Amino acid sequence: MVGYGPAAHRLVEALRERDGAATGPHWKITVIGEETRPAYDRVALTTHLEGADLAYPSPGADVDVHCAERVVEIDRAAREAVTASGRRFGYDALVLATGSSPFVPPIEGKDLPGVFVYRTIDDLDAMRDYAADKASGAVIGGGLLGLEAARALQGLGLDSGVVEVAPWLMPRQLDEGGGAMLRRHIENLGMDVHAGTPITRLEAGPDGAVSKVVLQDGKEVPAELVVFSAGIRPRDELARSSGLTVGERGGITVDSACRTDDPAIYAIGECALIGGMVYGLVGPCFSMAEVVADRLVNPDSTAAFEGADLSTKLKLMGVDVASFGDPFADALGVTYTDPVAGVYKRLLVSDDAKTLLGGVLVGDAEAYSTLRAYVGASLPGEPEQMLFGGTEAAGGDLPEGTVICSCNNVTAGDIRCDIRDHELRDVAAVKSCTRAGTSCGSCVPLVKKLLDAELAAAGIEVSRALCEHFAYSRAELFDIIRVRQISTFSRLIAEHGTGRGCDICKPTVASILASLGNGHILDGEQAALQDTNDHFLANMQKNGTYSVVPRIPGGEITPDKLIVIGEVARDFGLYTKITGGQRIDLFGARVEQLPKIWKRLVDAGFESGHAYGKSLRTVKSCVGSTWCRYGVQDSVGMAIKLELRYRGLRAPHKLKSAVSGCARECAEAQSKDFGIIATEKGWNLYLSGNGGMRPRHADLFASDLTDEQLLTYIDRFLMFYIRTADRLQRTSVWMESLEGGLDYLREVIIDDRLGICAELDAAMARHVESYGDEWRETLEDPERMARFVSFVNAPETPDPSISFEVERDQIKPVLVAGPHLEVISQ
Amino acid sequence: MTATAVSTWIDVCSLDRITPERGVCALVGGVQVAIFRTFDGELYALSNHDPFSNAYVLSRGILGSRGGVPTVASPMYKQVFDLTTGRCLDDPDTSVPIFSIRLNGDRVEVMT
Numbered sequence: 001m002v003g004y005g006p007a008a009h010r011l012v013e014a015l016r017e018r019d020g021a022a023t024g025p026h027w028k029i030t031v032i033g034e035e036t037r038p039a040y041d042r043v044a045l046t047t048h049l050e051g052a053d054l055a056y057p058s059p060g061a062d063v064d065v066h067c068a069e070r071v072v073e074i075d076r077a078a079r080e081a082v083t084a085s086g087r088r089f090g091y092d093a094l095v096l097a098t099g100s101s102p103f104v105p106p107i108e109g110k111d112l113p114g115v116f117v118y119r120t121i122d123d124l125d126a127m128r129d130y131a132a133d134k135a136s137g138a139v140i141g142g143g144l145l146g147l148e149a150a151r152a153l154q155g156l157g158l159d160s161g162v163v164e165v166a167p168w169l170m171p172r173q174l175d176e177g178g179g180a181m182l183r184r185h186i187e188n189l190g191m192d193v194h195a196g197t198p199i200t201r202l203e204a205g206p207d208g209a210v211s212k213v214v215l216q217d218g219k220e221v222p223a224e225l226v227v228f229s230a231g232i233r234p235r236d237e238l239a240r241s242s243g244l245t246v247g248e249r250g251g252i253t254v255d256s257a258c259r260t261d262d263p264a265i266y267a268i269g270e271c272a273l274i275g276g277m278v279y280g281l282v283g284p285c286f287s288m289a290e291v292v293a294d295r296l297v298n299p300d301s302t303a304a305f306e307g308a309d310l311s312t313k314l315k316l317m318g319v320d321v322a323s324f325g326d327p328f329a330d331a332l333g334v335t336y337t338d339p340v341a342g343v344y345k346r347l348l349v350s351d352d353a354k355t356l357l358g359g360v361l362v363g364d365a366e367a368y369s370t371l372r373a374y375v376g377a378s379l380p381g382e383p384e385q386m387l388f389g390g391t392e393a394a395g396g397d398l399p400e401g402t403v404i405c406s407c408n409n410v411t412a413g414d415i416r417c418d419i420r421d422h423e424l425r426d427v428a429a430v431k432s433c434t435r436a437g438t439s440c441g442s443c444v445p446l447v448k449k450l451l452d453a454e455l456a457a458a459g460i461e462v463s464r465a466l467c468e469h470f471a472y473s474r475a476e477l478f479d480i481i482r483v484r485q486i487s488t489f490s491r492l493i494a495e496h497g498t499g500r501g502c503d504i505c506k507p508t509v510a511s512i513l514a515s516l517g518n519g520h521i522l523d524g525e526q527a528a529l530q531d532t533n534d535h536f537l538a539n540m541q542k543n544g545t546y547s548v549v550p551r552i553p554g555g556e557i558t559p560d561k562l563i564v565i566g567e568v569a570r571d572f573g574l575y576t577k578i579t580g581g582q583r584i585d586l587f588g589a590r591v592e593q594l595p596k597i598w599k600r601l602v603d604a605g606f607e608s609g610h611a612y613g614k615s616l617r618t619v620k621s622c623v624g625s626t627w628c629r630y631g632v633q634d635s636v637g638m639a640i641k642l643e644l645r646y647r648g649l650r651a652p653h654k655l656k657s658a659v660s661g662c663a664r665e666c667a668e669a670q671s672k673d674f675g676i677i678a679t680e681k682g683w684n685l686y687l688s689g690n691g692g693m694r695p696r697h698a699d700l701f702a703s704d705l706t707d708e709q710l711l712t713y714i715d716r717f718l719m720f721y722i723r724t725a726d727r728l729q730r731t732s733v734w735m736e737s738l739e740g741g742l743d744y745l746r747e748v749i750i751d752d753r754l755g756i757c758a759e760l761d762a763a764m765a766r767h768v769e770s771y772g773d774e775w776r777e778t779l780e781d782p783e784r785m786a787r788f789v790s791f792v793n794a795p796e797t798p799d800p801s802i803s804f805e806v807e808r809d810q811i812k813p814v815l816v817a818g819p820h821l822e823v824i825s826q
Numbered sequence: 827m828t829a830t831a832v833s834t835w836i837d838v839c840s841l842d843r844i845t846p847e848r849g850v851c852a853l854v855g856g857v858q859v860a861i862f863r864t865f866d867g868e869l870y871a872l873s874n875h876d877p878f879s880n881a882y883v884l885s886r887g888i889l890g891s892r893g894g895v896p897t898v899a900s901p902m903y904k905q906v907f908d909l910t911t912g913r914c915l916d917d918p919d920t921s922v923p924i925f926s927i928r929l930n931g932d933r934v935e936v937m938t
């Protein structure tokens with residue numbers, strides 16, 4: 001493969017996926033890419049400036065990847081690709097996936113220092129470095145990418161503006177009315193818009209670098225940094241010099257199987273001219289990759305590229321813009337404008353008003369995913385109705401062939417089929433199985449509707465019931481308990497459940513009661529609800545003994561305290577091990593030893609580490625700016641602050657956190673439920689990461705926060721999660737299943753879209769205020785202490801079934817089988 | 827010692843030592859007996875030995891009901907046992923021994 005961008009990456013993945021299934025040839029794959037790094041998610045390029053990690057998963061050791069190598073010649077006779085450094089790679093099949101390059105119009109001053117394009121990570125790094133001491137920037141080109149780039153310049157601290165030659169913004173997607181409405185939104189974000197006037201030149205300042213853009217009407221736009229975003233050109237130079245046919249206006253000519261006029265050479269992605277079109281969206285690029293994968297693996301394949309949906313949605317925080325189908329179709333138009341709210345919507349329908357042809361949404365794009373899916377199909381209602389949110393069409397109505405996810409080319413039929421065949425029951429499962437909704441995510445609401453409709457049709461009641469005793473989900477129970485101020489399990493089950501509960505609902509309710517601040521977890525009726533770990537405030541191990549984990553906030557500990565832990569472990573004969581969360585676990589304690597062990601620990605100033613609870617475990621930290629040469633903030637101090645704030649908070653599942661003192665990320669914060677990475681200006685907050693069985697990179701939620709902002713956002717995140725998550729749902733899975741995802745979460749937490757922030761804040765304030773060390777409080781209370789015996793009728797007798805042997809100088813459990821007793825009846 | 831041949835009631839503890847809807851373990855003639863008190867005041871006695879993990883832990887499980895039958899869930903791997911018969915409801919081929927139990931005044935007594 002020549003070129004290693006998203007298209008090549010998808011082809012590698014698709015080939016390896018088919019390897020398992022197909023009987024065809026197993027391809028040895030070599031990828032040669034000119035960029036200095038392997039393929040990454042270019043669609044999300046802008047988030048690189050916020051510190052996001054765009055790398056795709058690495059393709060596996062059997063793919064031979066060469067980065068920073070450019071192919072300069074194809075020796076078609078010898079079937080070899082030749083690189084700039086003179087290396088030759090033989091091929092049976094060659095795939096050109098060279099993408100495109102930004103078009104820079106021949107304007108005077110285009111080569112001045114301070115002029116950039118916006119295409120690669122390297123481009124953005126250079127732009128960011130240059131922007132450091134600049135005050136103003138301008139983007140030439142007011143299309144999708146141009147607006148994204150202009151917003152990014154603003155994010156770098158520049159006054160930013162957009163210069164568009166066409167009379168309105170996004171001229172390729174929007175009609176005039178939509179363009180005018182969009183202009184208002186962009187100006188409201190604080191950006192200048194100059195539309196409808198051609199550019200004369202870029203002018204240099206006294207230092208020789210660019211300083212302004214001069215327009216034909218004489219107007220001057222101050223710009224110490226200029227970004228060209230005036231369209232793209234397919235990179236067909238290699239094909240051209242190799243004698244392959246290219247289009248008149250660029251693009252490598254291929255047939256519907258993506259084959260060039262040399263049958264051994266294919267072209268896919270943005271460099272290909274297919275069906276007379278060059279596509280500039282990632283969805284069609286992926287489709288082409290799939291076609292070629294099919295063809296390569298199966299010689300009889302008839303897979304063909306069948307055109308693609310060009311619907312698009314702008315990725316700008318706070319501006320909803322979308323177009324779908326053909327927004328310029330010469331057809332019946334239905335328009336709705338609300339100048340006050342800044343909303344413009346236009347639908348284009350066939351003459352009989354039955355078939356949707358295309359449309360534009362500005363200011364409110366909620367209906368985008370549904371409307372897009374209906375393009376070319378008959379509308380379920382009147383067009384007017386569809387404009388006024390009447391788009392809640394049941395997913396069941398959509399024709400099988402309707403493309404739901406255009407990024408990954410997944411149809412309604414594909415999704416329905418997978419739901420049935422693989423018995424998928426929730427959105428997260430549908431996403432990972434079908435790939436729908438995994439790129440830009442705009443189709444997720446529709447995927448959900450399809451799933452609901454499919455399950456309803458199959459008569460499968462998507463039971464959200466917790467267990468046989470409650471017909472409610474955990475989140476619903478949480479609200480019932482909160483709103484009705486229920487404080488006991490007995491009352492809850494009498495009024496809202498049946499039977500006497502079980503090992504599923506009892507600990508769940510115990511956790512909810514604890515989250516809502518109902519006193520010590522071992523008091524009154526609550527004691528009977530707790531899982532054995534919570535019941536004995538320790539973690540049960542395989543032989544019925546328990547482990548003890550004192551809290552070591554942030555992983556910082558004095559030598560004296562270390563010695564205490566060592567002495568306790570030695571005196572009670574416990575096995576000791578350092579945990580992954582920077583603390584020390586002591587194993588092998590019998591029930592009746594727990595209070596004695598904890599008495600020693602509490603006297604030495606330790607407190608419960610809550611390793612036994614579904615609650616905050618540790619906030620791991622690196623050594624940070626205090627000691628580390630690279631650190632920019634005190635990560636240990638922040639970790640301790642966070643750990644002390646959230647200790648003891650009961651949640652649907654355990655919570656982990658970490659704080660790194662700089663971008664080197666030694667504390668691995670991006671694999672935590674909430675991770676914090678220090679920046680020069682403050683803290684970046686990452687949410688919903690996970691290690692373990694299903695690793696997930698955390699999402700960057702907000703950047704450069706002050707201490708105070710950081711705490712507020714984490715407070716709300718945790719409380720919102722505690723309120724709405726399912727039982728045993730980690731924040732990573734919760735995030736995946738959250739309709740609207742990260743953006744929605746930002747709206748809830750930052751913009752208070754649900755109007756609940758004050759409540760969340762108050763709930764956390766209550767938690768912080770009412771915190772008490774569970775072990776200290778237990779030691780002080782004879783009633784709570786009474787349970788810590790192995791035998792109720794022989795309190796001093798240790799459990800004789802527990803025994804140990806020695807391995808590597810420490811104890812290890814031996815499991816002895818008990819006496820075999822026959823079952824006797826009463 | 828193994829189970830005694832002559833069956834006699836053996837005193838274990840007073841009723842208030844057992845939290846409603848929880849269990850305790852008693853050592854009766856060398857046998858570990860898990861004793862449970864359900865919400866309605868009923869008492870049940872099972873072997874404390876969990877056949878799935880081979881650890882002596884059943885007394886520390888969570889009580890509840892399944893389809894009207896009073897149950898305990900093993901705290902180790904969460905299999906559920908019928909308190910009245912000792913049968914495992916998640917694996918009908920497995921069961922644990924049950925013992926006779928009664929309340930004598932405020933004293934709990936079992937027979938092994």
Ligand SMILES: Cc1cc2nc3c(=O)[nH]c(=O)nc-3n(C[C@H](O)[C@H](O)[C@H](O)COP(=O)(O)OP(=O)(O)OC[C@H]3O[C@@H](n4cnc5c(N)ncnc54)[C@H](O)[C@@H]3O)c2cc1C
Pocket residue numbers: 002003004005006007008032033034035042043044045046069070071072097098099100118119120145148235238268269270271279280281282283285315440
């Ligand atoms: C800021 C930005 C935002 C975007 N947002 C969206 C969006 O929201 N939705 C959407 O659908 N699309 C979006 N796109 C477009 C999307 O990124 C492209 O469609 C996609 O990257 C095309 O993939 P490709 O693999 O065909 O080409 P490319 O990504 O261009 O990759 C081609 C690679 O080949 C290398 N190469 C070229 N010639 C050679 C050679 N001779 N030898 C070796 N290597 C070579 C290039 O250096 C490059 O790394 C966006 C693009 C940008 C820049």
Ligand code: SF4
Pocket residue numbers: 622623624625628629630631632635660661662663664665666667
């Ligand atoms: S993350 Fe940064 S500050 Fe922390 S140890 Fe690593 S290099 Fe040092």
